[in-house]
Amino acid sequence: MKLKLYHAKWSLCSQMVRVAMEEKGLSYESNLIKLCDQYPEAENLSTEYLAINPKGIVPTLDFNGEIVTESTNIIKKLNSFSGEIDIDLWPEDVDQEKLNTWVEDTTLTDGVPLGKTLGTAIPPFSIILINFMVKKYLSIFQAIKIFWKHPLRERGRFFLVMKFFNIQKPVAERCYKVLAKSLLDIEKNLENSGPYFLGKFSHIDINLMCCLHRLTDVRLEKILESKELPNVKNYWELLKSRKSYQKCILDFYGEKENGDIEEVFGPHDSMHLEPLMSMIKKYKT
Ligand SMILES: N[C@@H](CCC(=O)N[C@@H](CS)C(=O)NCC(=O)O)C(=O)O
Known part of the structure; x- marks a missing residue:
């Protein structure tokens, strides 16, 4: 194979x-x-x-x-393949509807408007980084070329606009509610399951590992340490302790990736941290 x-x-x-x-x-x-x-x-x-x-x-x-x-x-x-590790990422003895829905909702699914699900609410918080990279690495000529060439017309348009404007704030703001509510849903779900989302490790935990990690890239990691979300905090620690987290996520950060993040945020938290934390508190009560 x-x-x-x-x-x-x-x-x-x-x-x-x-x-x-x-x-x-x-x-x-x-x-x-x-x-x-x-x-x-x-x-x-x-x-x-x-x-x-x-x-x-x-x-x-x-x-x-x-x-x-x-x-x-x-x-x-x-x-469906047998690898060196005997693990089923889609176990049959767990709630199939939940598995399906959460996998769907934690993916960047084409055609789902940004901010509708957790998987589409996380990327808008990365726009600050993409916006920065488009400005830093692309010439106007290249941005125009992408606009003409990108098969996904909306993305081509998005990248061209980013060359001239900063669009991350309004787009991310529209995703506060979904992000806050999704984290609270995870918190509640973990109350009755654990240590993984459906008890045993599955496809959902892979998606959530990556989604939660993205929050650390965009300096929203404090949310994952908050006292409002104690189960999420433990769950996140557990996900980070897996070998795959180090090998497939962290080890792919080089000088460019770390340098770009540092240049955008410096020592600061995300501007979205406070409003998101307030929203989590509000919806928790
Ligand atoms: N629904 C797709 C989304 C894939 C996707 O949007 N990939 C991004 C990176 S996460 C990409 O290729 N971006 C480059 C571009 O749009 O030009 C999937 O789940 O694989």
Whole structure:
């Protein structure tokens, strides 16, 4: 069996697939793609990559020549393989409806408006970083080229607008409620389950590991340490202690990734921290 993964270092959906690979003990050929919003090379819009994934997004799995796209489909496919580790990421003896709904809701699902689910409410908080990278790494000419070339028209438009404006504040503000309520839902769910979301480790925990990690990238980690969310706090510690967290997420941060985050935030917390904490308190009572 030959597995080839096209993925990016700093990409939520790529992290999810890498973690699944590691949890299953599957080895793969790695093809790192330099995304158009982070590097002038814009490898995801190259003719070669578009022939593999016509939407120009990552991740993409090539399994013996069969192409699988969309992180959820990829992880489901990987789960059907036997790797070196005997683990079922989609256990049959857990609540299937809950598993399905939460996996769906913690993915960056195409067509779901930003901020509708947890998986689409987290990326808007990263816009501050993407906005910064677009301004720093892309020339106006490159931003215009992406606008014309990106198969996902809305993204092309988004990246071009970012070259000239800072759009993160209003977009993120629209996601406060969903993010706050989702964290409280996780908190409540963990009260009756544990140590993982459905008791045993599953696909949901992979998605949540990556979503919660993204909060640390955008300096919202204090939410995960808050006294309003004690179960989330323990759960987050547990997720961080898995080998896959270090190997598939942290180890992919290089000088560029760490440098960009440092340049954007310095020693400061996110401007969204206080309002989000107040909202969590409000909805908890
Ligand atoms: N629904 C897709 C979303 C994939 C996606 O949006 N990937 C982002 C990185 S997390 C990407 O490729 N961005 C580059 C671009 O849009 O140009 C999945 O779950 O795989």
